[in-house]
Amino acid sequence: MRTPLCxxxxxxxxxxxxxGCRGDKPAPVAQGSGSAAAGSSPAAPAPAPTGSGGxxxxxxxxxxTIGSVQPSLxxxxxRLDSLVPGDARKLGTWALVxxxxxxxxxxxxxxxxxxxxxxxxxxxxxxxxxxxxxxxDPVELARKGKPAMREDHVTAIRIKLAQGGNRGQNDxxxxxxxxPTQLVVAVKTAAGVSQLTGAQVLALPRDPTPGSPDQKGxxxxxxxxxxxxxxxxxxxxxxxxxxxxxxxKADVSDTSVPFLKLNKQGxxxxxxYKKTGDGWNAAGDLRGLNAIxxx
Numbered sequence: 001m002r003t004p005l006c007x008x009x010x011x012x013x014x015x016x017x018x019x020g021c022r023g024d025k026p027a028p029v030a031q032g033s034g035s036a037a038a039g040s041s042p043a044a045p046a047p048a049p050t051g052s053g054g055x056x057x058x059x060x061x062x063x064x065t066i067g068s069v070q071p072s073l074x075x076x077x078x079r080l081d082s083l084v085p086g087d088a089r090k091l092g093t094w095a096l097v098x099x100x101x102x103x104x105x106x107x108x109x110x111x112x113x114x115x116x117x118x119x120x121x122x123x124x125x126x127x128x129x130x131x132x133x134x135x136x137d138p139v140e141l142a143r144k145g146k147p148a149m150r151e152d153h154v155t156a157i158r159i160k161l162a163q164g165g166n167r168g169q170n171d172x173x174x175x176x177x178x179x180p181t182q183l184v185v186a187v188k189t190a191a192g193v194s195q196l197t198g199a200q201v202l203a204l205p206r207d208p209t210p211g212s213p214d215q216k217g218x219x220x221x222x223x224x225x226x227x228x229x230x231x232x233x234x235x236x237x238x239x240x241x242x243x244x245x246x247x248x249k250a251d252v253s254d255t256s257v258p259f260l261k262l263n264k265q266g267x268x269x270x271x272x273y274k275k276t277g278d279g280w281n282a283a284g285d286l287r288g289l290n291a292i293x294x295x
Contacts, residue, residue, distance in 0.1 A: 057123060057131045058156040061088045069123060074131045077144055079177060080121040084159065091264070093162050097121065099133050100156040107151050109135075118215060119148055120177070120264055127152040137216070138262045142180040142202055178266035185268070186291040187227040196227050201268070210257050210273035211280035220258035220270065223292070232294040237270065240288035247272070247284075260289060 056068035061084050069083060081089045091113040100106040112121060116135045124144070126132025131154045134147025141147075183198030204226060206216035224232075235247040237258075252258060255275035263269045265288070272284035 055131065057154050059083060060156070060158040061085065062159070062161055069131070071131070074123050075125055077122055077124040077141065079141070080123060080133070080157065080159075082177070083123075088159065088161060091120070094159055095162040096158075096160040098158040098160070099151045099154055100158075101151055101153045102155075106156075106158075109149075116148060118264075122147075123154065123157070126150065126154075130154075133157060138177075138180065138264060138266065139202060139206065139216070142198075142262070142266075177264060180262055180266045183266070183268065183290075185223070185227075185289060187229070188291070188293040189229060190294075191228075194227065196223060200226060202262075207259075209259060209261065210275075211282075215261065217259055217261035220260060221252055223260070224252075224294075227292065229292070229294045234295045236293040236295070237286055237289060238291040238293075239270075239286040240267065240290050243286055245270070245272075245284050245286050258284070263287070 056070045057074065058068050059066040066084060069078075073083075081091055094112055095110070097109045097112055098106045099109070109115065112119075112135060119135045119137055120141060122134055122136055122141055124132055124134060124147075130152060132150055132152045133154045134150040136145075136147045139145075179198075180202060181198045183201065185196040185201070187194045187196060201218065201223065204218055204222050207219055207222075209215040209217055220235075224235075233249055235252070237245045237247065247258060250256065251272065257273045257280075258270060259273055260268045260270045267288035268290075270284070270286040270289050271282040273280045273282050
């Protein structure tokens, strides 16, 4: 017996209009874009968007309709995983995302978490203000910037979850991401206490990650400079889980680089990359930097 996925307890419920949990058939998949999970069969296209505002995006998980994402919600650039029930939010469990547009066939994106491992899906105002779907670097999404891939004039999105096994169950996503613009990093120095806001951090230019130049983030030195920390002997870094990491002055150099990236939870994750021969080794993991103390 199939257990329906319902919207109870779902954030942003007021902006999703629809008939609730009911069965519906999956849309046909465009050939060459990806493959559906084993045992699935193509059927009729998704129905036109419902809801009072018009221009919404009909959202499905497996064979169940979740409702219509209305234009007022699309305008806020929501992450797609925040709009589905909690047990469907782990991006690693998404076997197939099918996006219906005005084209004759929908676009199929197989295993998006594998194809775009450091990115998150979102809906946003696209061409002419019509709903669009994209895969975003978390920083680009927070900046309302450019997605790595996009589809415009979206009318429906269907998510097919992997069946059986443990695929994606350890995914660090899950839709419950913090708003990066609301981040606050407390800064304590001998001169007093101040803070760096998420908006200030997001405005800083990003650098390539040591050893992974295709991934971008910030050297801790850039945050120290933005916070007015010009000299120190020791740094005590803290994260949201109460973990501490102490760095000496020698730990911040060209061959020892404390580096931060915005993760899928909207938090600042810090690792210390140390040069070893021609490569880099990472250590000193903090999963949600929220305080810097300079001594």
